[in-house]
Amino acid sequence: xxxxxxxxxxxxxxxxxxxxxxxxxxxxxxxxxxxxxxxxxxxxxxxxxxxxxxxxxxxxxxxxxxxxxxxxxxxxxxxxxxxxxxxxxxxxxxxxxxxxxxxxxxxxxxxxxx
Amino acid sequence: xxxxxxxxxxxxxxxxxxxxxxxxxxxxxxxxxxxxxxxxxxxxxxxxxxxxxxxxxxxxxxxxxxxxxxxxxxxxxxxxxxxxxxxxxxxxxxxxxxxxxxxxxxxxxxxxx
Numbered sequence: 001x002x003x004x005x006x007x008x009x010x011x012x013x014x015x016x017x018x019x020x021x022x023x024x025x026x027x028x029x030x031x032x033x034x035x036x037x038x039x040x041x042x043x044x045x046x047x048x049x050x051x052x053x054x055x056x057x058x059x060x061x062x063x064x065x066x067x068x069x070x071x072x073x074x075x076x077x078x079x080x081x082x083x084x085x086x087x088x089x090x091x092x093x094x095x096x097x098x099x100x101x102x103x104x105x106x107x108x109x110x111x112x113x114x
Numbered sequence: 115x116x117x118x119x120x121x122x123x124x125x126x127x128x129x130x131x132x133x134x135x136x137x138x139x140x141x142x143x144x145x146x147x148x149x150x151x152x153x154x155x156x157x158x159x160x161x162x163x164x165x166x167x168x169x170x171x172x173x174x175x176x177x178x179x180x181x182x183x184x185x186x187x188x189x190x191x192x193x194x195x196x197x198x199x200x201x202x203x204x205x206x207x208x209x210x211x212x213x214x215x216x217x218x219x220x221x222x223x224x225x226x227x
Contacts, residue, residue, distance in 0.1 A: 034215060043204055043218030106156040
């Protein structure tokens with residue numbers, strides 16, 4: 001079985017500051033990892049994904065994440081945030097062994113302040 | 115443009131009523147999903163479907179029903195047996211069920227009045 005823990009429920013940050021949203025997972029098999037963003041009253045949109053290969057993954061809107069297998073983490077980072085980045089961010093994990101078992105974290109609400 | 119359309123965006127239900135949430139996709143995806151979202155709890159899977167005329171229960175299927183008569187459509191019925199139906203409901207689809215990224219609709223906010 002898989003599980004996902006997003007270590008911060010809320011992250012306030014000033015505009016143009018860097019931000020890191022933390023995600024840890026547990027799994028007995030190899031996994032695929034995803035970050036999604038949700039703006040208020042909207043659906044989720046894929047930011048980036050790790051399937052294999054380079055552990056540093058770049059996504060849309062200037063976000064990137066690094067897969068760390070030894071620490072079972074997949075933290076999301078952005079070097080300089082904008083007001084428009086205010087949203088909820090979800091980490092998700094799926095086993096790469098087939099079948100449907102995508103598990104979502106509880107979400108991290110990012111507040112960007114002027 | 116290809117995408118997933120959920121309707122209505124807002125829905126109000128009286129106690130004891132069944133209501134049906136619509137989800138249509140024109141992405142030619144085989145797999146479709148329904149999630150429930152409550153504050154602070156992330157997404158919880160209600161039902162999913164891999165192919166037409168087949169669907170599987172997720173983690174919180176009690177009080178819900180679905181059908182998959184067409185590839186493009188996966189409606190969700192919230193029955194009177196669902197004790198706490200007020201929530202944000204999200205429909206999603208993916209190319210196939212094996213762990214690929216999901217594409218989400220804009221959601222339906224259901225409120226019991």
